[in-house]
Amino acid sequence: MKLRIAIQKSGRLHEDSIKLLKECGIDINNGVNKLKTEATNFPLEVFFLRDDDIPQYVEDGVADLGIVGENVVLEKGYPLETVEKLGFGKCRLAMAVPKSMEYATVQDLHGKRIATSYPVIVNDFLKKAGIQAEIHEISGSVEIAPGIGLAEAICDLVSSGSTLFMNGLKEVETVLRSEAVLVANSKLTAEQKMLLAKLVFRIQAVKKAKNTKYVLLNAPNDKLPEIIGLLPGMKSPTVLPLAEAGWSSVHSVLNENDFWDIIESLKAAGAQGILVVPIEKMVI
Numbered sequence: 001m002k003l004r005i006a007i008q009k010s011g012r013l014h015e016d017s018i019k020l021l022k023e024c025g026i027d028i029n030n031g032v033n034k035l036k037t038e039a040t041n042f043p044l045e046v047f048f049l050r051d052d053d054i055p056q057y058v059e060d061g062v063a064d065l066g067i068v069g070e071n072v073v074l075e076k077g078y079p080l081e082t083v084e085k086l087g088f089g090k091c092r093l094a095m096a097v098p099k100s101m102e103y104a105t106v107q108d109l110h111g112k113r114i115a116t117s118y119p120v121i122v123n124d125f126l127k128k129a130g131i132q133a134e135i136h137e138i139s140g141s142v143e144i145a146p147g148i149g150l151a152e153a154i155c156d157l158v159s160s161g162s163t164l165f166m167n168g169l170k171e172v173e174t175v176l177r178s179e180a181v182l183v184a185n186s187k188l189t190a191e192q193k194m195l196l197a198k199l200v201f202r203i204q205a206v207k208k209a210k211n212t213k214y215v216l217l218n219a220p221n222d223k224l225p226e227i228i229g230l231l232p233g234m235k236s237p238t239v240l241p242l243a244e245a246g247w248s249s250v251h252s253v254l255n256e257n258d259f260w261d262i263i264e265s266l267k268a269a270g271a272q273g274i275l276v277v278p279i280e281k282m283v284i
């Protein structure tokens with residue numbers, strides 16, 4: 001018994017998908033041009049596919065799981081189960097128009113031709129906004145469409161915005177926010193579900209660790225109450241005596257987002273020799 005997972009063969013999600021599996025302790029041999037491989041230490045077979053095909057493979061049961069952008073899952077519309085958001089491949093699907101076009105509201109898209117690779121999502125967006133527009137489906141290089149007279153507007157993926165900028169376009173509406181997700185076939189067997197739970201447990205441990213840091217510091221004992229008060233820790237901070245009398249070593253776990261504020265307060269409260277170390281896995 002094993003699980004079969006489909007991941008992108010090459011492109012934006014390929015490396016991060018493999019990295020995630022590796023961080024989960026799953027060893028896969030992903031040689032160049034390999035279309036299929038097997039993990040050596042987890043019952044997992046990996047298929048390398050075009051991202052557009054992944055939802056259908058999972059729906060058909062050719063693969064049990066897939067790693068793919070939410071944008072593709074939504075566009076394809078299969079009733080797949082989204083098991084876990086993965087925190088990479090973050091982007092938005094956005095409407096954009098030439099910089100020179102006057103644009104105030106979504107009404108300005110009325111009667112326009114919109115080029116996109118996401119006709120289903122765009123159609124849904126237009127319908128909800130009560131806009132009638134013509135959708136031109138193209139499979140790539142969407143940003144070029146207004147420049148060659150194919151359309152007046154586009155709807156495509158954006159992250160830094162540099163592709164839009166380079167093509168003289170401006171972003172005017174966010175249609176969808178997306179990131180890579182783990183999807184599963186809705187009819188997994190009980191045994192497959194158990195394996196999936198094992199995999200998800202590992203993914204969650206990796207994800208939690210990414211947002212946290214391990215902090216070690218030295219503190220004079222008379223400042224301990226104040227310093228401990230600043231630290232959350234998984235339960236409470238660990239305090240160990242130093243060889244030098246009157247001093248302690250304090251260990252704790254900090255959230256990445258609170259990190260700089262807390263470090264400043266710790267220093268102000270008398271902490272010294274503060275070390276911040278990445279955490280590899282975290283199980284609560």
Ligand SMILES: Nc1ncnc2c1ncn2[C@@H]1O[C@H](COP(=O)(O)OP(=O)(O)OP(=O)(O)O)[C@@H](O)[C@H]1O
Pocket residue numbers: 008009010011012013049050051052068069070071072089090091157158159160178179180
């Ligand atoms: N600029 C971006 N920043 C972050 N994530 C992105 C970006 N562009 C796309 N993505 C995400 O990565 C996924 C794959 O993007 P990519 O451009 O590699 O697709 P593709 O060209 O269709 O690849 P394939 O050859 O597999 O069909 C997208 O569906 C989206 O979820």
Ligand SMILES: O=P(O)(O)OC[C@H]1O[C@H](OP(=O)(O)OP(=O)(O)O)[C@H](O)[C@@H]1O
Pocket residue numbers: 012140141143156157158159160161162163164
């Ligand atoms: O806002 P930006 O950071 O410029 O990113 C947006 C671009 O990224 C994606 O294409 P990608 O570069 O993956 O190439 P592709 O068109 O060959 O898929 C997307 O289709 C946009 O064209």
Ligand SMILES: [Mg+2]
Pocket residue numbers: 050051052
């Ligand atoms: Mg594709």
